[in-house]
Amino acid sequence: MSSSEKNNPRHNYDPFQGFSRPTFPFFDDTNPCIYSQSAAAATQAFDPSYMSFTDCLNGGSVVDYNSFSRAFDMSCSSSDVVSPMDDAKKIGLSAENSVGDNNNHNPNLNISENPSTPNSSVSCSSNEDGDSSKVKKEKQPADDKSKKVKKEKRQKEPRFAFLTKSEIDNLEDGYRWRKYGQKAVKNSPYPRSYYRCTSPKCGVKKRVERSFQDPSVVMTTYEGKHNHHIPTTLRGHASPSGFPHEFLSRFLPPSSNNIPAGNTSSMHYQTPQQQQQLQVPDYGLLQDLVSSFSRNQAP
DNA sequence: CGTTTTTGACCAGCGC
């Protein structure tokens, strides 16, 4: 481990920091309902009888923190360890299965081996403007193209993904997202949607796509780190114990330039679309979890 | 009227 890795806040990141460490069955060796770029996690066979995201939250077998941490590759030291994830390839969610070195024709959504990443010489810039995902594309006249200095290779933000059994595509996670694109997925009737966090200077993105093999499965891929706290609470109420939204937000490693809470208070959390989503059963499960969590937190 | 979504076009990266 290099000294820079030691200094990387992500390296010792503890998503449970500040909480009584719960024993959520987010991940166990037979039920990787969540996967990350972690090779260990990625190579786990995906059981089609997995729990939904909220089911995972809601109970079941106990998993220790280390497995959870492994699952999210929380101990990854830098973004070059977190290899650029071709997530869809891993789980056969999109038509990318059918191209290249595909061996993902597994109807059971097996997670295939994570290919090694060549030339992933990625620096861990903590620069506020270092959000590589925001490499602004400036449209230039065609005759300028030849003059254009070759851009730096696009850096990859740390990513992780949830596999969720859900009716809705855009799972509620407490943040506000703006959709900025949608692409048809090859060989899949379901498009992939691209969302960006609406908070200023927050470059976190997420992609949402539905498995064409099992339409009840949604994969949500997060990319980047929120540099702010969750805007406000759902339905204008305080989230009990800051959970699960804050908890969920901690899945993403902290930014080295975290800004203090409070300056997002003016954000409006709910959009009509979000409001609609809150009425789905899955969110009810989440709320059950919140209640359960609150009870467990009570003295 | 401000915000969000839709959608076609554009661009970069990659494999052949």
Added chain:
DNA sequence: GCGCTGGTCAAAAACG
């Protein structure tokens, strides 16, 4: 070099 594909932009439309 070319074609394919994923990702992003940005204008228009939709929405409340």
